Amino acid sequence: MTDSEKELVIAQQYSDVADSYLRYLNEKNLEGILSLYAENATVEDPVGSDVITGKVELRKFYSKAVNMDLVLTRTGQVRVAGVEIAFPFQLRMNVDGVPMVTDIIDVFRFDEAGKIVSMRAFWGPFNHKPANE
Structure with missing residues (x-):
């Protein structure tokens, strides 16, 4: 397999991982979410808030999310650069x-190993609006 083929894989x-x-x-699959993360991963959601570190804290954070009535839909392509990705999506609730x-x-x-070591969510008050707008 060539280097460019490996990069594509x-x-x-x-x-x-983004789609999963x-x-x-x-x-509302808490164990599935946690399986995507490395043991000492960090989450900053939204960027600028306190950084959550490690699976114990991630479990607490995502336990709240899976108990909410959320619908998430990817709205554009996943951009891959080296060992990082960025992807847009909408949260409806x-x-x-x-x-x-x-x-x-x-x-x-x-x-x-292909596990997430850092997740940063970019959103703020200007990105949050009534669904009928």
């Missing part, structure tokens, strides 16, 4: 009875 594996991540969140949509870009960095 790895890029596809990373893209598959969104699918597991939609399915009700907030105080109002259907809301948030446009988010997640950035994952991977280790040699």
